[in-house]
Amino acid sequence: MEGYNLESTGVNNERLIALIILITLAYTSSIMSGERIKSKGVVKYVGRVKEKGRTQRRHRSFYIGIHGYAWVESLALLREQTVQLMALIPHKRPYYQRGRRAENLIQSTFEL
Numbered sequence: 001m002e003g004y005n006l007e008s009t010g011v012n013n014e015r016l017i018a019l020i021i022l023i024t025l026a027y028t029s030s031i032m033s034g035e036r037i038k039s040k041g042v043v044k045y046v047g048r049v050k051e052k053g054r055t056q057r058r059h060r061s062f063y064i065g066i067h068g069y070a071w072v073e074s075l076a077l078l079r080e081q082t083v084q085l086m087a088l089i090p091h092k093r094p095y096y097q098r099g100r101r102a103e104n105l106i107q108s109t110f111e112l
Contacts, residue, residue, distance in 0.1 A: 027062065034061030036109035037068045042102040046071050068106045075103050
């Protein structure tokens with residue numbers, strides 16, 4: 001388990017097992033969330049799925065799950081500024097509404 005640098009935590013026995021279980025749950029949750037985001041068809045808002053000339057997907061479900069959560073959280077932080085900008089640029093409102101719909105769909109993937 002060198003990748004997680006668990007040696008430096010100083011935990012052993014039961015605490016180590018609890019830490020490994022916690023890491024496993026977080027990882028599994030991110031993957032499941034990423035799969036649900038993909039199934040709702042809004043993955044393009046979270047990350048580029050494909051680039052021209054690529055034969056494989058750019059991001060895995062884990063990445064999509066983690067960044068989907070971060071994307072929704074950042075939108076919540078910037079909501080007031082975004083509403084003010086939409087008042088100044090009304091012709092961009094359809095794009096904003098599409099993004100809000102995607103935000104709601106992605107947010108629904110976090111609820112069990």
